[in-house]
Amino acid sequence: MMVQPRTGRQIGSSGIRLGRLRGWQIAIWFIGLLVVVAWSAPFVWMVSTSFKPPEDVMTLEIEWFPRRVIVDNYVKVFVNHSVWRWIANSVIVSASATAASVLLGAMAGYALARLTFPGRDFIFAMFLASLMIPIEMFVIPLLIAFIRVGLANTYLGLILPTVPHVFSVYIFRQFFLEMPQSLEDSAEMDGASRWTIFSRIALPLSRSPAIASTIILFNLNWNNFLWPLLISFEDRMKTLTVGIASFAPGVGSHTQLGSFGVSMAAVTILSIPSLLVFFFLQRYFIEGVAKTGIKE
């Protein structure tokens, strides 16, 4: 299940200049670049459509760049729906769930990596095994329980199930396993408590697992779909990801074709934060996946 972490060279980093390639290599290089462009085309099409007036959306000629640029579609998204409320909900839910996961995960990861106690191996094995049971399997009982205790349509109800995500435990455990023992020893000699050692020595050193788990878990929480869909059935408690889905034009109803501009504006708004964070901090996303094999 797991891939060993790597050190040194960044995964897939480049190093060869074009001049050193032979003829057939340049041909493959070029064809590959065309595939890359095609692969990114849906995003380009999304942004391009979002700036088109309705009559330019439905054309049989493909216009990759809009002839006439308008922002009406964005105005429609922000004016006609509870979008501001959904954005606030998404920020509140993703931020608190991520903060909780990262802090609790750091503590658990520290204990699993640095401390000896009966049950340690069993608990870690249980965490890993839980990755095999996707939450989709047990959403129904979870939903019954949450509705019974009155957590439907509440922030707590949205946040709680996403907190015990094993990803941060795993990342922090891996990091603390490699931390030199000598750092802790001297503090222990001075009679520092375990909490002091953790909060003053271990935690300040763990910038990189903290950043990695923060951005990856924040993105997972931001994109979370199934649970928010089930637990928040009132419009004002929806998250942006679920709320935006209501902008889908009715399938096959061609009278609604004009609304593709609005729906593309809505998904542009929804995806921009993730894409920006990804392009600036992509190393963390890619290493996070390569190290753990965990995506969701």
Place this chain on the structure above:
Amino acid sequence: MVESLRTRMRAVRWKGKRVHWSAYAFLLPFLVPFLIIIVAAAVFGVYVAFTDWGIIAKPIWVGFQNFAEAMGDQYVAKAFRNTVHYGLVIVPGIAVLGLMFAMYVNQGWPLSGFSRAMFFAPNVVSATVIGLIWVWILDTQYGIINNYLGFFGIPSVPWITSTSWALYGVSMASIWWDLGLGFVLFLAGLQEIPRELYESAQIAGANGVQQAFRITIPLLRPTISMVVTLQFIATFRIFSQVLVMTDGGPASSSMSVIHYVYTEGIVIGRLGYASAVSFLLFLMILAVTVVQRFLIRERHS
């Protein structure tokens, strides 16, 4: 008294080392929600599967009745067939394209950092984004896919609106969305292969294709097997893009198991029955995992 308890606790050893009792305090804040949300929900879910549990009425224990009904339910059969069908389309799609893309990026040719980012990028956006973009791209009349196919003289394909194509339309969107995981794992695997192997193959006169089939793919077999298993498990859970793109239709042709669970449990309100169906899916995922573990062990011995 307190002092003596403390000294006695200090004396306890585990695996030859002094036990850190504070470890439990570090673990508990994570462990408690974990046990409640994951472990307790799993156990409770099995119980719910054996009841007739409606939205309002009191649950009634019905034994194996839900499972018996599921076995004879033609929609369950259809949902499982569709889900396997999704797996057979999406998993090879991701494995083949992901490996090709990874081999391309791994050459380290100019712009490979950019290429890597673009291949992974769809992975970071949500199902809603994927669904809405692809409904538009796959639109029968004005979608760009049909437009470009038309350029080659291929007639318009009703990707989302016909029973014979909807599953493939959703699969295309899923491949685009999910490729990143396999791609990155392949890339990591490729970097483990020593460059010298390719250099000596080159001296021996092997061309690029021979190198791919004689060196890269055989050495990458563990990674390929891992990607295929992970992706099968992920694809068996396919739901949100189905809901957003087709809502399982037309005529259940793109309905997956989780989509059926959602319809039965949430839309119709038969929570016990839905729980039983999702338990069957869990058994299927478990079977895939066990088979894969077994195959790997076979190979090692």
